[in-house]
Each structure stands twice: as structure tokens, then as C-alpha cells.
Amino acid sequence: MTENLGQQIKKSKEVAEAIENLVNKTMQYNNKIQSVAPANPELQTHMHKLAQEIDHVRGRPLFYEFIGSGAGNGPYVELEDGSVKLDLINGIGINILGHSHPRLIAAALRGALEDVTMQGNLEPNLQYLRVSKKLVDLAAKGTRLKHAWLTTCGTMANENAVKMARQKNSPAKYIVAMKNAFAGRSTLMAEVTDNPAYKQGLPHFDDVLRVDYYNAKDSSSTDKTLRQLKEWVAKFPKDIAVFSFEPMQGEGGYRVAPREFYLPLLDFCREQGIAVWADEVQTFCRTGELLAIQTLDIGEKVDIVTVAKALQNGATLYTEEYNPQPGLIAGTFSGSSAALEAGIAVLEELSENQYFGSGGKISKIHQGFVEGLQALAEGSCKGLIHEPGGLGLMIAFTPHDGSREKMLASLKTFYKNGLIAFGCGRDPYRIRFLVPAIIQENQIQEALSIIEKSLLETK
Ligand SMILES: Cc1ncc(COP(=O)(O)O)c(C=O)c1O
Numbered sequence: 001m002t003e004n005l006g007q008q009i010k011k012s013k014e015v016a017e018a019i020e021n022l023v024n025k026t027m028q029y030n031n032k033i034q035s036v037a038p039a040n041p042e043l044q045t046h047m048h049k050l051a052q053e054i055d056h057v058r059g060r061p062l063f064y065e066f067i068g069s070g071a072g073n074g075p076y077v078e079l080e081d082g083s084v085k086l087d088l089i090n091g092i093g094i095n096i097l098g099h100s101h102p103r104l105i106a107a108a109l110r111g112a113l114e115d116v117t118m119q120g121n122l123e124p125n126l127q128y129l130r131v132s133k134k135l136v137d138l139a140a141k142g143t144r145l146k147h148a149w150l151t152t153c154g155t156m157a158n159e160n161a162v163k164m165a166r167q168k169n170s171p172a173k174y175i176v177a178m179k180n181a182f183a184g185r186s187t188l189m190a191e192v193t194d195n196p197a198y199k200q201g202l203p204h205f206d207d208v209l210r211v212d213y214y215n216a217k218d219s220s221s222t223d224k225t226l227r228q229l230k231e232w233v234a235k236f237p238k239d240i241a242v243f244s245f246e247p248m249q250g251e252g253g254y255r256v257a258p259r260e261f262y263l264p265l266l267d268f269c270r271e272q273g274i275a276v277w278a279d280e281v282q283t284f285c286r287t288g289e290l291l292a293i294q295t296l297d298i299g300e301k302v303d304i305v306t307v308a309k310a311l312q313n314g315a316t317l318y319t320e321e322y323n324p325q326p327g328l329i330a331g332t333f334s335g336s337s338a339a340l341e342a343g344i345a346v347l348e349e350l351s352e353n354q355y356f357g358s359g360g361k362i363s364k365i366h367q368g369f370v371e372g373l374q375a376l377a378e379g380s381c382k383g384l385i386h387e388p389g390g391l392g393l394m395i396a397f398t399p400h401d402g403s404r405e406k407m408l409a410s411l412k413t414f415y416k417n418g419l420i421a422f423g424c425g426r427d428p429y430r431i432r433f434l435v436p437a438i439i440q441e442n443q444i445q446e447a448l449s450i451i452e453k454s455l456l457e458t459k
Pocket residue numbers: 092153154155156158182183184185246250251279280281282308309
């Protein structure tokens with residue numbers, strides 16, 4: 001078959017070799033990073049100055065004095081001051097394959113060779129099709145999802161989800177959302193989000209009706225939430241467009257609910273013609289399957305799913321029924337060519353190399369990490385670690401007394417000692433890890449030692 005020039009570039013042996021050479025040359029540097037290391041005193045002022053410039057230019061300091069040097073290896077990242085940290089938050093979940101993964105660097109380089117840096121919905125290249133198709137193929141297992149629409153972040157994928165639900169169920173307008181939900185940073189997603197600190201000074205638009213999330217300590221939790229949902233439906237008949245939920249709450253405190261909690265809620269929504277939307281922006285690829293609704297086996301009940309972070313892009317997945325009319329969703333950008341190629345590489349790596357499934361790598365990492373935290377909680381860190389747990393690569397615990405001050409002090413001490421984590425939840429304030437899927441057993445042990453040392457320091 002005749003090949004166009006683009007195909008010839010993609011098949012060129014010289015181009016492929018040049019990419020391989022670049023990856024190999026870069027990895028010669030990256031492979032020198034093998035463990036946590038302190039800053040190089042000669043580079044400390046250099047990084048400090050850069051951090052101050054960031055503070056100045058954006059008008060707010062960084063949470064951590066962190067500026068990546070561009071080098072890393074697996075879970076390790078090198079900073080501008082030459083220090084090496086064990087990165088168990090990876091950009092709040094973007095870098096699921098850690099740092100400097102050769103497959104991802106090669107993919108991004110291939111993407112960088114496309115004729116355009118950014119692709120759009122009007123003039124896509126092949127990566128647009130390949131990533132959307134791979135996503136839909138993998139998401140089809142146990143669900144009714146048929147289509148994918150790309151965006152460049154989770155918030156925009158969520159905006160599209162609400163628009164699709166509202167259009168299909170027009171003129172219904174309300175969104176039901178859980179207490180402690182997080183949905184992103186646009187005006188509407190700030191409404192869906194249940195955290196007053198994230199919307200100080202913003203007006204209320206009263207688009208959102210709240211129900212309780214699952215409470216493992218209350219045996220009537222499911223009945224209570226179902227009753228609240230029924231009360232809203234009675235109060236606003238035919239005016240609720242969508243029921244939204246995170247299959248596992250992220251910012252809300254890394255709380256997990258069982259299948260039995262969701263089933264009656266989702267069945268009731270379906271009876272009432274309310275769209276069921278799962279926000280999987282954070283859970284995507286992390287719970288042992290591609291989607292947490294697959295892990296929880298509730299896929300058949302869901303109409304719309306949003307994903308981002310690990311995909312290196314955003315996307316809204318939806319059933320045939322919720323396919324919107326032309327004109328409702330569009331937008332200039334669908335993603336950079338490098339990010340789309342990298343997204344394909346993430347999906348291929350995770351789906352082809354035994355990461356998913358009950359005996360998969362993700363499940364083993366979860367077990368090793370949580371058992372390690374549990375052992376600390378019962379041993380040297382008694383009273384300093386509470387409720388360790390989570391799902392897959394999303395792991396959290398409550399430090400000390402669960403106060404904000406102690407949580408922040410613990411995080412800063414982890415950081416000083418070479419480990420990067422982040423907070424979540426409120427009352428109690430928790431510490432969360434978005435563990436990269438490539439972490440090795442000895443690196444989990446290294447993380448646990450830093451956690452132990454830091455918690456004892458902050459006692
Ligand atoms: C559950 C959830 N939804 C939406 C978002 C927003 O995604 P983004 O920051 O890519 O806009 C996030 C980000 O943390 C999230 O965790």
C-alpha cells in the first residue's frame with residue numbers, strides 16, 4: 001500500500017533509532033539516581049532563588065520548595081538543588097509510571113515529531129483516534145460506555161459530563177453530589193466540590209444537592225444516603241439531571257465505599273431517569289482495573305465517566321444514550337501530540353504488563369504498603385498512624401491526632417527526610433499517597449522507614 005509521508009516518518013528506522021539513542025543517552029544520567037539523597041550545598045541557594053521567583057511571579061509560594069531538575073528514575077525525582085526525593089504523590093497523580101520511564105520518554109519524543117505541538121477537535125492527527133479508541137476498548141469491560149471526548153484536564157471533562165447529562169435530561173438542572181466531594185476548579189466544579197476553603201468569596205448558584213458519603217462506622221449509612229436522595233427527588237421532581245460520585249473519595253479523605261452502598265443509589269437514579277456520572281479523574285488506572293467502577297463491579301449502572309491525570313490528558317466517556325447533540329461540546333485543544341502519545345503508552349503499559357487484576361502489580365503494591373503501615377501502627381508508631389487503607393495505588397492514613405497542624409508538620413518532615421506525600425480530608429486530616437505503579441518492594445520499605453522516622457520526630 002502507498003504510504004504518505006507521515007507514515008514514512010513513523011516507520012523510518014533512522015528516526016526510531018534516533019529516538020532510542022536519545023532515550024538511552026538520557027537514561028545513562030537518570031540511572032545514576034538510585035535512592036533518596038540530600039541537597040548539594042552548592043545548589044541550595046540556586047533552587048531557593050528559583051522558588052522565590054515562582055512565589056513572586058504567581059503571587060503565592062510553592063507548598064513544597066520543589067523544582068524538578070528534569071531527571072528522575074522510577075519513584076525518585078531529582079530537584080534543582082541536587083537532592084533526590086521518593087515521590088509518592090507524582091504531581092497529584094499524573095505520573096503513574098514514575099519519573100523518566102523510558103517508554104514514556106520515547107512516546108513523548110514520537111509525539112514531538114508530529115507536525116503540530118497541540119492537536120484540536122477540528123484537525124486531529126492519529127494519536128487523537130488511537131488514545132480515544134484504546135480508552136473506549138478498555139473501558140467497555142463490564143460497562144455500557146461507547147464513546148470518548150478528549151479534553152486537556154479533569155475539570156473540563158467534568159464540565160462536559162454535566163452538560164451531556166443536562167442536555168439529555170433537559171430541562172432538569174440539579175446535580176446531586178456527595179459531602180466532601182472534589183470535582184475541580186471551574187466555577188461549576190467549585191459548586192460541586194464540598195470544601196468552603198476552595199470557594200471563599202464565590203457566590204452560591206444552588207446547582208448542587210448534597211447527600212452523605214458512606215460511613216463505615218454507621219450500619220445505616222446506605223439507607224440514610226438513599227433516603228436523602230429520595231427526599232431530594234421528592235422535593236425537585238424531574239429537576240435532577242445527574243447524580244455524581246467519586247468511586248473512592250480523593251480530596252475528601254481517601255474513603256472507600258463497598259458495592260452494596262452504590263447499588264441502591266444507582267438503581268434508584270436509573271429508575272428516575274437521572275444520569276449516573278462517576279468522576280474517576282483520580283481513581284483512573286489506580287484501583288486494580290482501568291476504572292474503579294470495574295473494580296467495584298458497578299459499571300453497568302453508570303452513564304458517564306470522567307478521567308484525567310494518569311491519562312496525561314482528560315476525557316469524558318459516555319454511553320450511546322448520552323451522546324450529545326452537535327454543538328454542545330467542543331473546545332480548541334484536545335491535547336498535545338506528546339501527551340496523547342504518552343497517554344497511549346500509559347494505557348498500553350498498564351493493560352499489557354500485569355498491573356491490573358486481583359494478582360496484579362497494583363494489588364501487590366497496595367498489600368505491601370498497607371501491611372507496612374499497619375505494622376508501624378501496631379509497633380513503633382502506635383498512636384501516630386490511624387486507619388491506614390485505601391484502594392490500589394491510593395493509600396492514606398490519619399497521622400497523630402488528625403489535626404491540620406500535625407498533618408502539615410508530618411508532611412513537611414517527610415519532605416525534609418526525602419519523601420513526598422500530600423494531605424486530604426478534614427477532621428480528621430489525613431496523609432495520602434498516590435503510589436507510582438512501578439515502585440519496587442525495597443522502595444516501599446525505604447518509604448516506610450522515612451514515614452516511621454518522621455512521625456517519631458513530629459511526636
Ligand atoms: C476527583 C477529581 N475530579 C476532578 C479533578 C480536577 O482535575 P484537574 O485538576 O485535571 O482539572 C480532580 C483533581 O484532583 C479530582 O481528584
